[in-house]
Amino acid sequence: MTTSTAKLQEIYNQQGFLSALPVLDETELREARRAFSELEEEFGEEYTQYSLHNVHLQYPWVKDLTKHPEVLRVVKAVIGPDVILLDSRFICKYPAVKPNHQENDEGETKPDVAENELPYVAWHQDMRYWGIAGGPVLSVWLALDDSLKENGALQVIPGSHCAGMLPHRQAVRPGNMLSVNQEIPEELLQADEAVICPLLAGQMSVHDGFLVHASDANMSQRRRCGFVIRYVPTCAYPIQDPDRPRKFHATELACGADQFKHFSNKTA
Secondary structure, rough: OOEEEEEHHHHHHOEEEEEEEEOOOHHHHHHHHHHHHHHHHHHHHHHOOOOOOOOHHOOOOHHHHHHOHHHHHHHHHHHHOOOEEEOOOOOOOEEOOOOOEOOOOOEEEEOOHHHHOOOOEEEHHHHHOOOOEOOOOEEEEEEEOOOOHOOOEEEOOHHHHHOOOOOOOEOOOOOOOOOOOOEOOOOOOOOHEEEEEEEOOEEEEEEEEOOOOEEEOOOOOOEEEEEEEEEEEEEEEEOOEEEEEOOOOOOOEEOOOOOOOOOOOOOO
């Protein structure tokens, strides 16, 4: 059963996120995975791990994902009918433990690098990096692979979006995938309240820009690939903030009408 618009908005406002929402059917998922595998072959895994940024401008199949009816149904339920596509990025955590590695005396396989250097995402808030005012930023994680605890699924602290912006500092632990290598200090977190948001391939989660979230290293032998899409209502606007210097060169009208023209004059 499809959750009503009002219920989606109520849960999102209380918790700061929604999870395990169905988006892609079997055919759509198969085609998206096939197309992504071609990018892996063309660019290599080191690049596709984090550098496929705003490629919705290059590949029609990626743009189609940003405007998928099920994605936009939920986005509109949360932030309204007039929506700007702000930014997109594929994020892949590849297995740290390769198949056929020998086991140690305890029957455990060891990763290619030290465990404390494996790629992970530190506790953070997306709004720390986005110079946006006048409206919320909503982030979608659309799973191309199953996203489970073993391969580093998203973790969130429910309700943490209500606390506003928290201080961030340079991350202490190596391996942080965040481009500016920041984290929220542990003493400011209620990490014991964190929950994991497992997704099956083809499902998505959405979260508020102020929600505190993170993800652990991929300790499995399975890739974890997802497509991250950021949306804002058309009333939102970019601000000049030296601490948040991100520029927005890939914005498009995702749906509705844009009476404000804060980002561009492009049409949906």
